[in-house]
Amino acid sequence: MPRHPRLDPLADRYAARTHGMKTSEIRALFSVVSRPEVVSLAGGMPAVTALPLDVVGSMIGDLVSGMGAQTLQYGSGQGDPRLRERICDVMALEGIADASPSEVVVTVGSQQALDLVTRVFVDPGDVVLAEGPSYVGALGVFQASEARVRHVAMDDHGLIPEALEEALMACRANGDRVKFLYTVPNFHNPAGVTLSEERREAIVALAEKYDLLIIEDNPYGLLGFEHEPLRALRARNSQRVIYLGSFSKTFSPGLRVGWVLAPLAVREKLVLATEAQVLCPPSLTQYAVARYLDTQPWREQIKTFTELYRERRDACLESLAALMPAGTAWTQPEGGFYVWLKLPHGLDAKLMQPRAVNAHVAYVPGIGFFADGNGREYMRLSYCYPEPDQIREGVRRLARVIEAELDLHSTFDTVDTGTFRGVGRGGSPNIVGPANSDTYEDGR
Amino acid sequence: MSETAPAPAPVAGADRHALRAVVLAGGLTFEREVSLSSGTQVWEELVRAGVDTEIRDADSGLLPGLAAAPADAVFIALHGATGEDGALRAVLDLAGVPYVGSPAAACRLAWDKPAAKSVIRSAGVTTPDWVALPHSTFRELGAGAVLDLMVARLGLPLMVKPASGGSALGVQKVSRVEDLPAAMVSCFAYGDTVMVERFVEGVELALSVIDLGDGPEALPAVEIVPESGVFDYTSRYTPGLTEYHTPARVSEDVADRAAALAVRVHEVLGLADLSRTDAIVSPDGQVHFLEVNVSPGLTETSMFPMAIEAAGYELGEVLARLLARRAGNR
Numbered sequence: 001m002p003r004h005p006r007l008d009p010l011a012d013r014y015a016a017r018t019h020g021m022k023t024s025e026i027r028a029l030f031s032v033v034s035r036p037e038v039v040s041l042a043g044g045m046p047a048v049t050a051l052p053l054d055v056v057g058s059m060i061g062d063l064v065s066g067m068g069a070q071t072l073q074y075g076s077g078q079g080d081p082r083l084r085e086r087i088c089d090v091m092a093l094e095g096i097a098d099a100s101p102s103e104v105v106v107t108v109g110s111q112q113a114l115d116l117v118t119r120v121f122v123d124p125g126d127v128v129l130a131e132g133p134s135y136v137g138a139l140g141v142f143q144a145s146e147a148r149v150r151h152v153a154m155d156d157h158g159l160i161p162e163a164l165e166e167a168l169m170a171c172r173a174n175g176d177r178v179k180f181l182y183t184v185p186n187f188h189n190p191a192g193v194t195l196s197e198e199r200r201e202a203i204v205a206l207a208e209k210y211d212l213l214i215i216e217d218n219p220y221g222l223l224g225f226e227h228e229p230l231r232a233l234r235a236r237n238s239q240r241v242i243y244l245g246s247f248s249k250t251f252s253p254g255l256r257v258g259w260v261l262a263p264l265a266v267r268e269k270l271v272l273a274t275e276a277q278v279l280c281p282p283s284l285t286q287y288a289v290a291r292y293l294d295t296q297p298w299r300e301q302i303k304t305f306t307e308l309y310r311e312r313r314d315a316c317l318e319s320l321a322a323l324m325p326a327g328t329a330w331t332q333p334e335g336g337f338y339v340w341l342k343l344p345h346g347l348d349a350k351l352m353q354p355r356a357v358n359a360h361v362a363y364v365p366g367i368g369f370f371a372d373g374n375g376r377e378y379m380r381l382s383y384c385y386p387e388p389d390q391i392r393e394g395v396r397r398l399a400r401v402i403e404a405e406l407d408l409h410s411t412f413d414t415v416d417t418g419t420f421r422g423v424g425r426g427g428s429p430n431i432v433g434p435a436n437s438d439t440y441e442d443g444r
Numbered sequence: 445m446s447e448t449a450p451a452p453a454p455v456a457g458a459d460r461h462a463l464r465a466v467v468l469a470g471g472l473t474f475e476r477e478v479s480l481s482s483g484t485q486v487w488e489e490l491v492r493a494g495v496d497t498e499i500r501d502a503d504s505g506l507l508p509g510l511a512a513a514p515a516d517a518v519f520i521a522l523h524g525a526t527g528e529d530g531a532l533r534a535v536l537d538l539a540g541v542p543y544v545g546s547p548a549a550a551c552r553l554a555w556d557k558p559a560a561k562s563v564i565r566s567a568g569v570t571t572p573d574w575v576a577l578p579h580s581t582f583r584e585l586g587a588g589a590v591l592d593l594m595v596a597r598l599g600l601p602l603m604v605k606p607a608s609g610g611s612a613l614g615v616q617k618v619s620r621v622e623d624l625p626a627a628m629v630s631c632f633a634y635g636d637t638v639m640v641e642r643f644v645e646g647v648e649l650a651l652s653v654i655d656l657g658d659g660p661e662a663l664p665a666v667e668i669v670p671e672s673g674v675f676d677y678t679s680r681y682t683p684g685l686t687e688y689h690t691p692a693r694v695s696e697d698v699a700d701r702a703a704a705l706a707v708r709v710h711e712v713l714g715l716a717d718l719s720r721t722d723a724i725v726s727p728d729g730q731v732h733f734l735e736v737n738v739s740p741g742l743t744e745t746s747m748f749p750m751a752i753e754a755a756g757y758e759l760g761e762v763l764a765r766l767l768a769r770r771a772g773n774r
Binding site: 003005006007008010011014022023024027028029031032035037038351352353354355357358360405407408409410411412413414415416417418419420421 | 470472473474475476477478480503579582583587588591592595596611613614621622624625626628629630632633634635677678680681682683684685686687688689690744745750753
């Protein structure tokens with residue numbers, strides 16, 4: 001059969017929302033990240049090898065050999081009741097004392113939870129408020145639902161309530177339908193910062209004042225280095241906050257178990273939506289998580305994770321302080337996985353990426369964490385996966401890359417093309433030269 | 445238009461089954477993903493053609509692996525440095541491992557785009573004017589003065605591209621002079637030397653050449669029509685964003701001259717087995733050499749397999765033939 005000239009006979013049939021789904025240079029550059037020669041400060045992969053893998057392995061084996069009739073069978077769309085009970089125990093650690101298992105819907109990671117909530121609430125053209133920067137996976141979900149994302153500024157203490165109120169008023173003035181605020185209050189991805197106690201109260205108060213629904217995404221809340229977890233937004237208001245949780249960082253991302261805690265009416269729609277999407281979450285992994293929580297010292301395991309991540313955070317921050325050139329700034333995470341770094345003026349993390357790949361160090365350019373094209377001067381550094389010595393080496397390489405880029409900018413940034421002979425700004429005259437003749441020698 | 449060549453005789457069954465091939469794919473360059481895609485395609489085609497084939501990365505396990513399980517011949521599906529700059533081939537020469545493709549010295553020349561253009565131009569082949577400079581020249585002489593000269597001599601638009609590398613990574617078309625400094629900054633992130641080339645408007649062609657033992661043979665030209673107007677990385681590797689016409693919708697005369705140009709480039713640079721020359725046909729019918737690839741892409745959206753198919757060949761059979769020839773030369 002002859003090839004279609006465009007290599008895709010269905011090219012004209014795709015939905016309009018797929019038009020952004022293209023191969024990109026960034027993806028190409030990321031393909032080397034998995035190689036051991038490259039220090040990857042890019043991926044947010046939890047350190048699962050710190051788990052007692054033999055214990056987990058035999059536990060899962062027992063679930064199949066002893067309970068295969070249940071664990072290998074379809075389950076309830078809402079999720080296993082026993083697991084939903086245990087999820088309420090987990091949420092109690094962050095001050096959510098009134099959650100009922102009937103309000104919990106188990107999902108395939110919290111990513112599916114976010115997708116379900118967005119499907120249930122967002123029509124094309126609706127506005128979603130989100131921190132700037134925001135979690136890239138959330139932006140992808142909002143884009144797929146054809147929402148318009150409006151970013152709200154944040155600083156070292158998290159989302160700024162005054163900026164939120166300003167955004168709400170502007171949306172109201174524009175006649176925009178704001179469906180919800182999406183926020184990651186603890187150890188933010190990618191910014192690494194945590195919403196302060198005072199701001200939590202202020203934001204919940206704004207939700208009341210402006211009839212705002214909040215989607216609280218909290219995968220990192222139990223991974224704090226400095227203090228006990230702050231009370232969740234959901235603990236402060238059960239009707240205006242829908243809470244998303246995950247076992248990906250406290251146990252295993254490979255099991256893909258997350259959840260939504262929502263008021264009963266919303267829960268009903270979420271269950272119908274998830275049944276249409278996946279029928280039910282995987283039974284085996286739900287049983288595995290429930291069994292793990294029932295039989296293993298999971299709180300101690302979280303402490304083990306936290307100590308490990310604290311050591312890596314320290315290695316990252318110490319190296320940054322020692323090596324980064326002047327003009328570079330970064331956040332000071334008190335938990336979680338990420339540092340958000342601002343480059344010296346004029347540098348662009350995306351354009352600099354090939355140089356970094358050449359130097360065998362990887363990061364995520366900041367532009368991916370904005371829906372509006374901002375963030376070019378930022379990057380996300382993840383310290384969760386590499387060993388401390390690798391992190392130090394990665395930061396050392398990154399510092400050299402930034403210095404080389406500064407050198408390059410010092411050469412080209414001051415060029416005034418307006419003074420070029422015979423070329424006006426915006427013009428494209430072809431002023432010289434016999435094209436393709438042999439009269440011009442190359443400059444080598 | 446060159447005549448469609450007859451399909452090569454398949455590798456004899458017994459020989460084919462005796463042939464053990466290693467496909468090298470991956471590497472540590474920007475083109476790793478493309479290489480993995482090419483390598484997988486080659487591996488599948490060779491397996492389908494009945495060749496005992498293993499796919500390996502070009503890493504520290506390669507030489508011990510080849511020593512422990514020697515290959516009759518290696519197929520290099522690596523793109524970017526090491527795979528295309530001649531370095532890996534020089535090592536394979538040292539190890540006495542036969543490989544499909546051009547020798548190390550020829551690769552070194554082809555990899556250096558400005559050097560290759562100089563040689564090609566000296567051989568009488570038309571190629572757009574260019575200048576290639578390292579960052580240090582701009583720093584020492586003043587970027588403004590040097591860029592001013594470039595624009596004055598070459599005009600606008602300009603193509604700004606890394607002096608080596610493929611898949612159009614880092615390549616930009618600059619139409620406005622005020623965009624030139626930023627394009628230079630962006631391009632220098634890919635390497636220390638940037639080539640600035642006069643832009644030639646026209647029909648883009650990919651001209652594949654194979655040599656199955658009877659000398660280099662040009663395959664039907666593939667005409668490239670990117671939806672965006674620029675055949676960049678996204679246009680290359682996202683099915684649906686570019687139209688490919690094989691054979692190209694050009695006159696027989698232009699097709700013949702394009703084919704002759706590709707064979708000439710292959711010969712002048714001392715290439716072997718396979719190559720792909722990128723060229724452009726200006727409205728006056730002139731065919732201009734742009735660059736040559738010693739390790740042409742073999743992905744599902746690559747032009748080399750399209751040309752093979754258009755010539756009436758089976759890709760797997762051609763690859764098996766090339767491997768068998770190299771293995772036979774051992």
